[in-house]
Amino acid sequence: MKVELKKPTRELFQLVRLWRNQEPNTHRDELPITEAQQNNYYDFYVLNENRMDRKYLSIVVDGKEVGICGLKNIHDCRGDIMIHIDPLQRNRGIGKKVVFKLIDHAKKNWGIISVSGSYSWKNEGGKKFWDKICDEHGWIRVVVFTPESI
Ligand SMILES: CC(C)(COP(=O)(O)OP(=O)(O)OC[C@H]1O[C@@H](n2cnc3c(N)ncnc32)[C@H](O)[C@@H]1OP(=O)(O)O)[C@@H](O)C(=O)NCCC(=O)NCCS
Secondary structure: OOEEEEOOOHHHHHHHHHHHHHOHHHOOOOOOOOHHHHHHHHHHHHHOOOOOOOEEEEEEEOOEEEEEEEEEEEEOOEEEEEEEEOHHHOOOOHHHHHHHHHHHHHHHHHOOOEEEEEEEOOOHHHHHHHHHHHHHOOOOEEEEEOOOOO
16 A cells, blocks of 8 residues: 655545535534635645644545545644545554655654644544554653644
8 A cells, every 4th residue: 555645635625624514513613614615725724835823734545535634733843644445445544654754744844852642522532543643652742622722
């Protein structure tokens, strides 16, 4: 399985929107996202490479875009990792591989020196995933976003 991180396409962003709308608990803001909102978001964060507070990459497995990853809340050379994978591609070890590829990419390309894993408070799957990563790599820290988080 060859896993690469690349510049995301607009089509991938629309797919992520559909996955996310199907699983509102995976995100802090549980309201459904519209096609137009997601297009604006893509223009704002992916096409505008000067945005330094959030960065996104597509997860490409054997040549096919199967998910998205990135860093949020980037400041002082640190950021919070987000990952969202196609529901049909989960439990194949992709997420775990992505964590370390993303850390490597962020260090080399975005000047990041510290990251945290992150999940939203109602996201049981996200919690289990990060618990597993932390069990195996004790140096990784995790933040939980709650409705009060900024
Ligand atoms: C969470 C997510 C990224 C995991 O991706 P994945 O490719 O399925 O994860 P992996 O196959 O690499 O799993 C790594 C380990 O975590 C465990 N794990 C992953 N998801 C899990 C879940 N929902 N419940 C229990 N364990 C889970 C796996 O069993 C695996 O353990 P192992 O190493 O002993 O085999 C994916 O399920 C997803 O995109 N979910 C929706 C968005 C989300 O919740 N993102 C996380 C917060 S940003």
